[in-house]
Every structure is written in structure tokens, then in C-alpha cells.
């Protein structure tokens with residue numbers, strides 16, 4: 001049933017050139033995202049909803065995650081509040097996708113929550129969520145409503161998010177949120193942010209979670225340069241990426257994970273070589289302050305709770321300080 005849930009919406013998209021897996025190429029060019037709500041965004045929301053339902057030993061509490069779910073995902077998230085069922089679903093997902101997308105997602109979300117709160121404590125005066133998907137930080141992180149939050153996403157996913165948020169989140173809890181629909185590959189991010197009220201050269205925290213692996217090398221480069229040029233010194237760019245070795249077929253256990261997003265029309269198209277990342281960000285006026293794998297994040301947050309769940313060494317969370 002769950003497997004059906006993953007695959008029932010997958011349709012081939014003529015605009016996306018499906019990568020030849022294990023082709024040895026580092027970058028595969030895509031022609032822009034398909035014009036549908038992102039399935040990968042819903043997968044992450046499902047993982048956060050399952051995590052929230054764990055109760056006492058959860059590392060992320062996302063009371064909004066379930067509202068973004070459809071069909072069998074929504075039903076599974078509801079049933080997961082019965083602990084025996086919740087653990088069973090998690091074990092099933094971990095066996096079916098042994099590289100650990102579920103635990104990787106919740107560990108990365110917890111780490112990014114902490115990094116975001118720290119950036120706000122240090123004086124960030126605006127937040128940008130790039131490829132926001134069904135991230136609910138704007139509504140759930142304490143104190144974030146004191147600053148403007150710009151939720152940037154592909155127009156198709158953003159339309160769904162905005163509709164659901166308007167239906168479920170009280171206006172007093174979303175007045176600080178600005179929706180910015182833009183395609184990060186083909187659109188003009190600078191103009192879209194400007195039109196939404198983003199203030200250039202303000203201390204800012206930018207969160208780019210679960211997105212770079214769906215973009216082109218050119219879009220990643222242009223976005224990083226824009227972030228560095230339009231935010232104050234000391235601002236923070238928090239982003240995730242896939243180790244290029246995983247795209248090049250040098251890591252085992254990746255294929256099942258990649259297949260589910262690829263079949264949903266969102267193939268992984270971009271990765272960094274971790275050893276090259278400090279130089280890459282330095283060339284774009286930033287300093288790499290942190291680079292941890294999802295496995296290391298899981299060791300930090302899950303293991304102390306006795307939770308030894310699979311998480312990926314090739315999926316990484318980084319933070320760059322704008323110089």
C-alpha cells in the first residue's frame with residue numbers, strides 16, 4: 001500500500017531529461033521543474049509527520065506536516081499516532097530504502113532548526129526559504145514571526161502550499177510570511193525577492209534544504225552568488241547537498257532512494273564533491289562553517305535516544321557564512 005502511495009503519481013515528464021543512472025556524469029541538465037506539486041516535498045512532510053507522531057522520543061515536532069499530505073500518506077501519518085503502527089511504518093520505510101531517507105530527513109531538519117534559531121539569536125532580520133516545499137518553520141519556530149520570512153518555491157508547489165496554509169494557519173500566525181513563486185532554474189530570483197519586499201544587505205538567514213540536488217550547476221552557482229551579493233556580512237546560508245560520488249554511482253544503496261524521486265519526475269541532477277566545497281563557496285565570497293553528513297546528524301540527535309536508524313553518509317548539511 002505504501003509503495004503504491006509513493007508511485008501512484010509518477011508520470012513521465014517530457015521537460016525533464018531523465019538522467020542515465022551511473023552514467024559517470026556529474027551533472028545532468030534538466031529543462032526546469034514539472035508543473036505539478038513536488039512529490040519529494042510531500043515525502044519529506046510525511047517523514048516529519050511520522051516523526052512528530054513518535055511523541056516522547058521525537059527530534060522534530062512539526063504540527064503542520066500532516067496537513068500537506070494526500071491520500072495514503074495522510075492516512076499513514078494518522079495511523080502512526082498508534083506507536084506500534086508508527087514504528088512498523090518506519091521500519092518498513094527503512095528496509096525498503098536502506099540508505100535512510102526518513103531518518104536523514106528528520107536529522108537534517110532538526111539540525112537546520114537549531115542553526116536557524118542560532119542565526120536569529122545572532123541578529124538575522126529576515127529569513128529566506130529557498131525551495132520551501134512543505135517546510136513549516138515559518139509557523140512553528142519560536143520567535144521567527146518577529147522577522148519577515150520569504151518562502152520561495154516553484155509556482156506549482158507554492159500554489160498548493162499557499163492554499164493549504166491559508167486554510168489552516170490563523171492569519172495572525174502568517175502575517176510575516178511572503179510567498180515568492182519562482183523557478184530557480186529559469187526564473188529571476190533577485191527580482192522576485194525584491195518585489196516581495198526582501199531588503200538587500202540586511203542580516204539574513206537563507207535555508208536551502210533538500211533542493212540543490214534537483215537543480216543545475218548553473219542555477220546553484222547563480223543562486224549562491226546572488227545570496228552572497230545581496231545579504232549582509234555575517235549572514236548565513238544553510239543548505240543540503242548530495243555527495244557527487246552518489247550521483248556517479250560510487251555509493252551503494254542510493255539507487256532505491258533515487259528511483260522514488262526520479263519516478264516522481266524529480267531526478268537528482270547535481271552534487272558537490274565535499275572536499276571541493278570550501279573552495280567553491282570561497283570563490284563566491286563565503287566561508288564554509290559546517291559540513292556534516294545526515295549520518296553524523298543522526299548520530300548527534302537520534303543515537304543518544306537509543307535510536308539507531310539508517311541515515312545517509314552521502315547526504316550532507318552545510319552552512320556558509322557570507323563574507
Ligand SMILES: C[S@@+](CC[C@H](N)C(=O)[O-])C[C@H]1O[C@@H](n2cnc3c(N)ncnc32)[C@H](O)[C@@H]1O
Pocket residue numbers: 032033038040041044045130131132133134135152153154157182183184185186208209210211214215
Ligand atoms: C525535497 S523538497 C524539499 C522541500 C523543503 N525545503 C523541505 O526540506 O521540506 C524539494 C523542493 O525543491 C523545490 N524545487 C525543485 N526544483 C525547483 C526549481 N527549479 N525552482 C524552484 N523550486 C524547486 C520543489 O518545489 C520542492 O519544494
